[in-house]
Amino acid sequence: MQLEQKFIENKKKKRKIIILLFLIALGLFIVTFSFFRTVHEKRTLPSLKGEKSELAVRGNIVSEDNFNLVSSKKVYKAGLDTRYLNPEKKELFLKLFSIYSGMDYQELEKKIKDAEKSPGYVVLSYNIDSRAAKNLKELDIKLNQLNVFIPRKGGSLSLIRRLEISESGEKRTFSYDDTLTPVLGYNSKFESKDGKTKVNGVKGLERIYNNNLNDSKDGVLKGFRDVISYIYFDKNSIMSHSIDGYSLNLNIPLKLQKNNETTLDIHKKRTHADEILLTIMESHTGKIISMASSNRFNPEKIKQSDIPYLNVNAVEYQFEPGSVIKPLSISLAMDKGLIRKNEYFSAYNQSSVKGAYPIGKFTIKDDHAFPKGNISLDDVVIFSSNIGTLQIAQRLSGPEFYEGMKKFGFTQKTGIDLPYEKKGVMPKLWQFSVGDKQKRDNIYKATVSFGQGMTSTFIQLIKAYSVFNNDGKMVTPQIVSFLSRDGKKYESPYFQAPEQVISKETALEMKRMLIKTVTDGTGRSARIDGLEIGGKTGTAQIAGGTGYLKKYISSFIGFVNDEKGNSYTIGVTVINPLPVRPHYYAAQSAVPVFKEIIQNLIKLNYLYPKEDIISEN
Template sequence: MTQKTSKTRTHYGKRSVSAIHPRRIRLLQAGFFLAAAILIVRLGYLQVLKHGVYEALASGQRELYKDLYPQRGSLIVQDANGTEVAIATNQYLNLVWAEPRKVDDPVRTAQVLSDILGLSHEVVESINEEGKTEQSPSEYDRVLAQLQKADDPYEPIKRRVSEEVGNEIHLANLSGIHLLREQFRYYPEEETTAHITGFVSEDADGTSSGKYGLEGYFNETLAGQPGFLFSELDAKGNWISIGARNLQSAQDGADLVLTLDRTIQHVACTKLQENVDRFDADSGSLIILDAKTGAIWAMCGVPTYNPNAYSEVESVATYNNQTIFSAYEPGSVFKPLIMAAGLDSGVVTPNMTYNDTGEEKIDRFTIRNSDLKANGIQTMTNVLERSLNTGMIFVMRKMGGDVFARYVHDFGFGEAIGIPLNSEVQGEISAVDKGQEIYSATSSYGQGLTVTPLQMARAFTALANGGAMMQPYIVKEIRYPDGTVEATEPEQLRQVISSKTAQLVTAMLVSVVENGHAGPAKVDGYYIAGKTGTAQVANDSGTGYKSDETIATFVGYGPARDPRFVMLTRIDHPRSSQWATGTAAPLFGEIADFLLHYKQIPPER
């Protein structure tokens, strides 16, 4: 069979253009341009839209870590000149770890590490549960033993190593010794702000979260949101260059700017510690508020702890902020509030008198004055100056139990303040609602009900601020990473008493400081309004009171004509002097003197 041959001839060298059909040329051109367009789009997608993915992958694990793990927000306060200072921030330190199977000379390596890290060569002795002495290897011996584990791929040597020391280890070029940067929470003010900051610790699942204070309350806000990386891999586990991948960058946490004044916090809390020590007391607490706004200038308690070493406390109770956690029977510092209620309801005046017989009998109970005296005819101002329990019962009876209870609630007792700090309690005031005279009587002079120091300070803002009670707040701003700022505005909760009543009570409390038990709270050149309180402490059984234990409190504000601050000082179980006149009052006076000069408030007399 004869096969027809093509008429097309084979040409060597240059091919004739005329042999290619024009349509094919157009198809080839279209295909070329389409391929080029796809390549350009792909390159643009990779270089622009997916730039972050490849930048992270190319820059190695350290940069990738930054993209996937958020920065925890800082807690910020202001100093005297308005400079912002972080009291909780992040610090990058090094973990020194060994890969013993790659260590050439364990003895030499251990010696070099010892010189750089300052490892001790002394054997550690300790007493076990049986009372016997036990010896543990020195730091040097422990590290040497780690390095001699020939087949071991990982041994942690030391954590929290500074950059400077880490650089020395890097320059030593020790085989099998590596550095890994780790992020830690750092608290520069240490014990001074511990009850406000709280701390960050590791959870059971290996993640970290805030505990107590602002770290606990605002954990999600401070922590931010972690990112993620998705990438297709080949059979060998390598990422495929043209495969699908996506990087969702982490969202850093927000910064919290606080109302605290760093200088006031330092001075006030240092003096609190000094006075707790001076009076051989169990504990103490302190709160300072802006009288007009409710902003917290200082807040602290003793004993305290170092949040950088939070695990070293003897008791977890040390973590609690006493100004919001430790509810107690306040004693006579409660009296100005009940006197204000009596004045505001119109049943008494500052100069109204009653006959103090030294005691009041209610049912089977006999209530006496703290001085155990019958003082005769006394004015309502005298009642506060001499802190007469019988006088407060007189005021309560004039009002009646229902009106009395209403004012106690209006002053904010029995309800949580809502301060954004973990572990706040609301106190217990059920006694005032029982409708029985004995309960109202004891409550009128601050026994038989419990309040927190912050609740007491908040109630006194009504006396200092023309009758308007202000909501305490500690977070001034929340600054989000996108530039959004959420500011806190001062909040007036309610007008508890009239402005006239507030002025009358203030004048009476000035007389208490000038002429009564609160003399040690005086500040030269200024009028201070305030009241002492020496409260009995209930027995653990719930009935009766301890005979040898008191809680001393002073609450006051100044300057009296235009109050700028409200302050509460509390000393628990002072052994060298059980009365507030000799403990909490002089502590108040010391800090008030500093505050008035620090705020450059002109003298008023």
């Protein structure tokens, strides 16, 4: 009986041992199978440590009303080692990859065929966007389940190299085609040290703020890899997030800019001009709220015909400004107390040639006829008298006149945040080859006082005219309001404080005469009821290599104010309008553009005419 009981107990023990051994064997089989399956599905063999980078991109350019005008998008590279592509499933791969990537099927097929001549790794595309990259990573898993990838002949059975998707660089995107060009500028590509595609600014804001926009740092994750080769994060890992470049936040709102560009396009057709330039600047701050040209281009698709449009002519083109210089010349004499109150000046009607002022071998004439023998200071400004202006300028010494114009900002850059700005040319006294010093001084002042024999840029005129609408203080034009990153704001490095150029009294007196020029003089067609508008017309011939051409530049530089305190300095320059009288005169070419720009400001609530204020109350 005892022997039988022992036999039964031994039998139970053996059964338990067999079951235990079976379970252990089953467990080992499952672990081993899982391990080999994991290794089989991996595209690379696992390593103990790993490193992964996260690409940082160039900063954005953002309008005042928070529209992304320019941004950078990450682009991805898709590659494949053709030795791991199952020949029987190649057609399936081509079709699915073409659908998921958006790549042309024939182009893809050709790349695979060319790669198969010399089997190995081939890049299928360098320009995959983030959405397509995500889809392709999901496709890679599906393709592997469908046995599209197989171990290569003669290789390790445990290694399969599948579809590889990785960051290849960045692509600069201009969201609104040609809007705000050429001010925004354009870019060129380059390859960074780690082989990623990056961009550098070539022109415009992209150029002058290039270092700020590109001040970025890639993110890094360093740590141990798990069994499927993914880097996992623990206390020993090192992780830093990517830091993109600084964004530029502009003073320019998108909606106003587009409205103004449409206006310039219409008037370019009307005037048959080569180009029309416009700038609107806050008179008290220097903030530019619109800078437009009729000649624009798409920075992502620059054509051969766009090459003449790539320069920012508002700061790069130098020209003789003509009569818009007269208020500046007269202000210099006024500021030194060289003009008596209620003084009159000779119209030179008593000479043998009516309305002509002889100076050396030159004769200066006026376009406007003055029937009386004398003209008032108001008439000199309102009706743009050359003869009156040069008589006033003669009261200054040559050095006084030169230094005064220099103080108004000529012969130097304005400080605007755009690259390649020109200074213009202000001749010095000794450059006038006249034997007698007095005659030389007189000719110099006479010529330059009404904007001939000198050159300036469009933006220099805008800056100079800001003094008349800002109590004699001159502001520096600024396109960028501030730089930003991670929710923090940083002041633009190009900001400058206003500078007192002439006295407040002189500025207010010239402002009064410029307003009268619009109500009674050459700028009459700029009038809009309920607003304070002033300005000066200027028409000058374009100088060529051997003299003056039968081409003209017409400008109207002025200001507009409302009773709510909105105050803007505005300039319009029309380059080479139809050269037939009177179409090329500023009154017919530039002033109508100026008026329509003010109407755009009213329509978009940047200005409130007096009637509107009354109706609101």
